[in-house]
Amino acid sequence: MVDYHAANQSYQYGPSSAGNGAGGGGSMGDYMAQEDDWDRDLLLDPAWEKQQRKTFTAWCNSHLRKAGTQIENIDEDFRDGLKLMLLLEVISGERLPKPERGKMRVHKINNVNKALDFIASKGVKLVSIGAEEIVDGNAKMTLGMIWTIILRFAIQDISVEETSAKEGLLLWCQRKTAPYKNVNVQNFHISWKDGLAFNALIHRHRPELIEYDKLRKDDPVTNLNNAFEVAEKYLDIPKMLDAEDIVGTLRPDEKAIMTYVSCFYHAFSGAQKAETAANRICKVLAVNQENEHLMEDYERLASDLLEWIRRTIPWLEDRVPQKTIQEMQQKLEDFRDYRRVHKPPKVQEKCQLEINFNTLQTKLRLSNRPAFMPSEGKMVSDINNGWQHLEQAEKGYEEWLLNEIRRLERLDHLAEKFRQKASIHEAWTDGTVPPAPSFRCTHTAPPSSGLCGSPFVAAWGHLDYYDSHNVNTRCQKICDQWDALGSLTHSRREALEKTEKQLETIDQLHLEYAKRAAPFNNWMESAMEDLQDMFIVHTIEEIEGLISAHDQFKSTLPDADREREAILAIHKEAQRIAESNHIKLSGSNPYTTVTPQIINSKWEKVQQLVPKRDHALLEEQSKQQSNEHLRRQFSSQANVVGPWIQNKMEEIGRISIEMNGTLEDQLSHLKQYERSIVDYKPNLDLLEQQHQLIQEALIFDNKHTNYTMEHIRVGWEQLLTTIARTINEVENQILTRDAKGISQEQMQEFRASFNHFDKDHGGALGPEEFKACLISLGYDVENDRQGDAEFNRIMSVVDPNHSGLVTFQAFIDFMSRETTDTDTADQVIASFKVLAGDKNFITAEELRRELPPDQAEYCIARMAPYQGPDAIPGALDYKSFSTALYGESDL
DSSP states (O other), X not given: OXXXXXXXXXXXXXXXXXXXXXTTTSHHHHHSOGGGOOOTTGGGOHHHHHHHHHHXXXXXXXXXXXXXXXXXXXXXXXXXXXXXXXXXXXXXXXOOOOOOOOOSHHHHHHHHHHHHHHHHHTTOEEESOOHHHHHTTOHHHHHHHHHHHHIIIIITTOEETXXXXXXXXXXXXXXXXXXXXXXXOOSSSGGGTTSHHHHHHHHHHOGGGOOGGGOOTTOHHHHHHHHHHHHHHHXXXXXXSOHHHHHTSSSOOHHHHHHHHHHHHHHTHHHHHHXXXXXXXXXXXXXXXXXXXXXXHHHHHHHHHHHHHHHHHHHHHOOOOOSSHHHHHHHHHHHHHIIIIIHHHHHHHHHHHHHHHHHHHHHHHHTTOOOOOOOTTOSHHHHHHHHHHHHHHHTTHHHHHHHXXXXXXXXXXXXXXXXXXXXXXXXXXXXXXXXXXXXXXXXXXXXXXXXXXXXXXXXXXXXXXXXXXXXXXXXXXXXXXXXXXXXXXXXXXXXXXXXXXXXXXXXXXXXXXXXXXHHHHHHHHHHHXXXXXXXXXXXXXXXXXXXXXXXXXXHTHHHHHHHHHHHHHHXXXXXXXXXXXXXXXXXXXXXXXXXXXXHHHHHHHHHHHHHHHHHHHHHHHHHHHHHXXXXXXXXXXXXXXXXXXXXXXXXHHHHHHHOOSOHHHHHHHHHHHHHHHHHTHHHHHHHHHHHHHHHHTTOOOOXXXXXXXXXXXXXXXXXXXXXXXXXXXXXXXXXXXXHHTOOHHHHHHHHHHHHHHOTTOOSEEOHHHHHHHHHHTTOOOOSSHHHHHHHHHHHHHHOTTOOSOEEHHHHHHHHHHHHSOOOOHHHHHHHHHHHTTTOSSBOHHHHHHHSOHHHHHHHHHHXXXXXXXXXXXXXXXXXXXXXXXXXXXXX
């Protein structure tokens, strides 16, 4: 790299020791390799001297013609010093001392010395170049002096990406010719021999001047002449070399090529400034466009999510029960689909929305833009409120569904029990003639209290059972029939009492038979009813209680059979006495309608029902054992998954607080956790499958675990949300660190201070905690009116949404903003001014010419019309647009 510090520049031109560069021990020696130094040995090549003489003459004339003159012979025309002084005035824009007009040698020497003194005043130390040699027409010294002037005024100020002079000019050429595959600029001699590099430079900046695709690498003379003629005609760059001289030389003169190329650089310097300005504007606009895209995404996602919440809440709040179990089970299935299929993606959307919002705010702060304020009703807090309303509506919905299914199950059980009893009574009354049977008692007329008047029937009107009308109608019919039979029974009993004394013995036997047959008959009827009774149980303990009661009933059957035999024996004895005494009996026992045939028939029915009951109870026992297996299976998995989720939540919290390693280490660690969490998902899927089996089996409780599926689901959603948010926080911290140049030590200091005041480890500080944190870091916040105003300003920066909390990301954004510089609106205004040619406005045509199409249209669509006194039709106000980019005005 060339070092042109004024005190050190020394351009040696003329005889020197072997190997000594043009700069001796100064920076010029650094600037040129020894082989490129200008000493007498290199001047032995006449082709080089010819190229230098032609190039330097053309270069001088390109400036002298601005003053209305020129030179013909570079050796002779500078000898009097007049045109030399004029040249220096033109290229520097400064006035030199008044020249002496005399024609004597002393006058000429004085004029040349004035020129050399001016060159020296620009920090160039001339070695071995004296006024006498220039006045004497020494070609070597004259060319050396002109090269010194070219270096100082045409090349020294060239700077590209922190490289200057020769290196900067070479880098500029390489950058501009990079898109041209057949051009490879590595130096300022043979890289230019085929002429394509010159043509590429012109084509890159003025493509309409060169038909580059028609040029051939094997025709260098045509290529060079084409470039030189176009440059002279359209770019005001005089022809400084002959194509034949360049092609005919093994290695063209580097100084001549550098001089020529520097003219191209300066010819396009305006374009270079415009390109630099356009690049800055494009960078700023790209940031704005990306931010606006993120804002649009946020608005769209927020609208979609809020609309889904709005549609879903009424569905969850609808607690109108259906009429049948099947309909309620369908609602339960719909709710299961909601929790497993529809809600999880919305949980992720909500989390992503918050992540996008935080990332956007970070990028806005880093680029010195105002905080993003979503549309009315679409703040993160609005979404959180809507979500809480959703979960409040969801809470208890599944429990309500299960309770309704239980209620309908009980109603169906009661209805079936009623139908069974009704069928027994209807079958008896439809096939029996008076007198009426005893209905579990010996009262003559029991009717309405036995079925219709029972609380069992009376309750139907209050149970909201869908078939209650038919149940009540049927019950009323049975009661009416029973009342009629009761009346007939009463009449029959009066008739029998009149004959009681005539047949005392038989009557006593009949009476004894009736007394024992009636309760036995009642017992059998009760037993049949119990054996056919519907039952509903939910636990193994309940079914085992029924089995135990049934076993106890079976143990009484032998005694019951003996009682039956004894009753039948009484009947046989009465028959035997009647036959012995030739008493003709009416054929039936006057005290009872319970005949031996009825007793035997019912006994046989009891015998048949016992094994059926055995089978039903064993089936239910198997079902409850299966249910218990499902409970234990679910609880075993839930008791592993639940603590695992809780443990992961705690570990994530520790990672984000303990600051182990760099931010990249933390990010890597968190992403490992995220992968392990995602890999754990099949365990939740298995738990969901087990839970579905439990619900399908209508299992409503589980004493083996404290975790419900709902607890697991909520915990899983929180875990996914927490890990995603934590990763996003670290990514935003990396963004901030890289954008602001914050060191790892500073970041750790910020984190340590933040954690110290984050007493509840909630990841955010309240206003007072935040103030204490700032003070701990040396930030001056006084406890007076001015200090309060300053703190309120700071809070508006770190908490633009007025949540009352300051996150760690907002905290480091603020700390980095206080200590680093950012792009400003003034810088963007200055760049637009370059594109506008120093005007106070810019036109759509200029924007389209200087900027990429999408960014040009972006500006045109948003720039207000320029209202200044120098406005022209179509003038656009780039100043208000630039300030609006940084929130200093409104777009």
